[in-house]
Amino acid sequence: MRSSLHAHPHHSWLRRRSARLLAGTTLAITGCLAIALPAHAATLNAAAGSAQASVSSSLSSSAAASVVQSLDVSDTVAAPKIARETFTALPPDVPALLQQAAPQTDAATLASTASALGATPGQRLKIVSTALSYLGTPYVLGGASHSGIDCSGLTMQAYASVGIGLSHGVGSQDRVGHTISAAEAKPGDLLVFDNEQHVTLYLGNGLMVAAREPGTQVQIEPLSAWSGIGYHFTRLLGD
Known part of the structure; x- marks a missing residue:
């Protein structure tokens, strides 16, 4: 049965189409679903992702340059200890x-x-x-x-x-x-x-x-x- 299936001319065409499909496509996997995409589309998506990352990085750098840094000190920070306290008593007028x-x-x-x-x-x-x-x-x-x-x-x-x-x-x-x-x-x-x-x-x-x-x-x-x-x-x- 298996030998007759491979020998059938229609099955032979399906095998060749399947081979060309696998050779000319890239599989994009989302969750458990496999979708066949053209190879050039995957390349474009990768390039777009790279460009988006570059733009985001550029915007982040630009925004960071215009932000004024501030420092908040927590109330839980211990107060400094006084090592020495001196004063001068002024005579009254x-x-x-x-x-x-x-x-x-x-x-x-x-x-x-x-x-x-x-x-x-x-x-x-x-x-x-x-x-x-x-x-x-x-x-x-x-x-x-x-x-x-x-x-x-x-x-x-x-x-x-x-x-x-x-x-x-x-x-x-x-x-x-x-x-x-x-x-x-x-x-x-x-x-x-x-x-x-x-x-x-x-x-x-x-x-x-x-x-x-x-x-x-x-x-x-x-x-x-x-x-x-x-x-x-x-x-x-x-x-």
Whole structure:
């Protein structure tokens, strides 16, 4: 049966057509389907694919050239560690602070006090500034506010500004500190009557701020105003 099939002239033609078809075509396979395409069509498809890839590559290069690069940092990135931290402390503007506390005081007095306080006054500047903020406050026996204040109330409030609590009395304040010489006295030290009846706050350069007596106001006075009255200086601060 097989020999007669190959010998049949019609079968011989089919074999030759099949041979020419296979010799002149290329199979393009999509999935499981085999399709016979002309050889030149496959060549064109390959060339088109190559050209498309070339154009895509060219466009990609052109687009890349016009894009501005940006960088996003994730929130999960660890913060840098500080290896060393340094700073320089600037001295306060002493004259400006004193002027703010006592705007009605003449410039020469403020300059004198500022000079006595020095460049690094620390607690003393706060004490002096607080006392000067009461300038013009009327004297009121037992008072300790801007409505009315007495001598020991003034020094008590001045020292309270730096966290030092004092009793409202001349003798008790004097006993808290220790006596120093006039040459050692600095702004912020106490100036006390020897009879323990009056206390003021020393400003330096022969000046003091005081709540003197009923009928007066807190004011800056020179030490010469106490001529003939014994007094001494008392230091409460550690310096």
